[in-house]
Amino acid sequence: MTARALVSVVPGAREDRWREVRRHARLFARSAASLAGLAVVALFLVVSALGPWIVPYPEDGRGAVHLDRKLQPPSAAHWFGTDEVGNDVYTRVILGARVSLQIGLVITVIAALVGVPLGIVAGYVGGSLGELIMRVTDVFLSVPALILALAVVGALGPGIVNAMLALSLVWWPGYVRLVQSKALALRQETFVEAARAVGTGRLRVVFVHILPNCVSPIVVKASMDMGTAILAAAGLGFIGLGAQPPFPEWGAMISHGRNYLPTWWWYSAFPGLAIYLTVLGFNLVGDGLRDLLDPRSRGS
């Protein structure tokens, strides 16, 4: 009988689980930093969802031209000022949130979808296939992600889709490492050995015993990665290999605003502040989740 089957026959197991979730929520809420992070992330998600409906000048997101109001300082009409073709910077920053959310989600989800199965194979199944997976992973990890992504975008050509593709291609090895070490440790655990001893199939052991126990570190890493992936994509946008104008992407906006420093500082200052707050929010949430779900790995 597997652990899942046992849980289903023990009365009150579901309530216990619910109590556990509430206990975790209380612990999370006790940390001011985690709550602040959660607030920032929530704001970011709301802004991403409602962006096109709440911005004052929706047409500016598509690169409209209003030369009569170009490079105006922040004011009541234009909170973050305007850029060199008269687009409202506030509008573009708000619309950029959705772009960043998409970038972060795509990269993180692809990386996890590729990395987690490979990590399980390498850690739980092992053998020469596992060895091969780890060698390839090590090679990828021996070059900083940004450089590798730069090389891939250099080969594919600049653009937001290629930038996302390149970052996804280089992002998965972190998950392989994480899941492999976890799966390797779990393989030795008594409950996994017991499940194997009673003849549970390999696939079932993976889905019922290994995977659920890997979820916590994966969630923590994914939360952190949302921030880091947004940062990396903005970096590619900044050097001109990511999103191309007039697409409202934060990194590309900073890159253009750079030519208008120092007089028209608002053009590059506000998109940068948006990146900083978003990444900070995801990192704080990730930190909070780690303290809660995976306290032993704190600080690493």
Next chain:
Amino acid sequence: MLFGLLCLTFAISHVVPGDPARLAAGPDANPAMVETIRTKYGLDQPLVVQFARYVRGLGVGDLGESLRSRNAVRDDLARYFPHTFELVALALLLAVAVGVPLGMLSAVHKDTWIDHWARVVSVSGVALPAFWLGLMLQLVVALSLGWLPLGGRLGLTATPPAPITHLLLVDALLRGEWRTLGDALRHAVLPVVTLCLPALASIMRVNRAEMLETLQQDYIKTARAQGFSGFRIVTRYALRNAMIPTLAMIGLRYGWMLGGTVLVETVFDWPGIGLYAVSAALSSDFQPIMGVTLLIGLNFMLANLLVDLAYGWLDPRIRRPSAT
């Protein structure tokens, strides 16, 4: 490992879509010219043959040539890498010199204002986009206050010292050209600060966490009971043990910093391999990018080797496994 790295760079440059011969020939070239270039660079050969040629070339130090400038990539890297190395080395030194004591202070004075501020630095450091921080530092420190130069390595009036080590700061020091040294240092401040902040933040963070754990250990309590001074306990006994994970982070950060130079060098117009890689990537010039990737990968492997050696120096149990 090295072989894997070679396969990876080769795969990126040869397997991905895009036609290097077409790019090299330029937009106005006719098909015959493209074919000539294809044959000249061996791009019409089977992939296995191309790979063998690539590896053989690397064996004799041939990294190919830039399709744009026709310069040998090896010469370009030799010219640009010393600048990047100086930048990264200074940034890493600063990150360790500030990050380790700050992490230690933060752990010893846990939950005081020192700890709170140190943690603000550590959380912000990894979240700030380096390129944006660089621009804002330029805006405030260079443009508004005029305290430091905006970018580049030397002012227009300064002449670089005759090369000895090819490291500008070291050469200026060795030749006793103090004015050039001062100028170069002033130019280095902002890029070094920008590049070091994320590393500083994570080094501080790891060191704090490890110190907190180490300070709970029995042998520290014993040392306290025996009347050793708090300073001696922290620096002599606790720090040494907390340094092992911190060292791993330092090694990791060295590699990440090499990646970060791509952004920081672009902002500060620092003539290193980061800026070189960016300009190559923007014009789809493969060989320089592959050269940079390979060089950075090698550096990273070397750094990890040094970290492993340093482990042994810090922890005798690793040095003599049989003694445990």
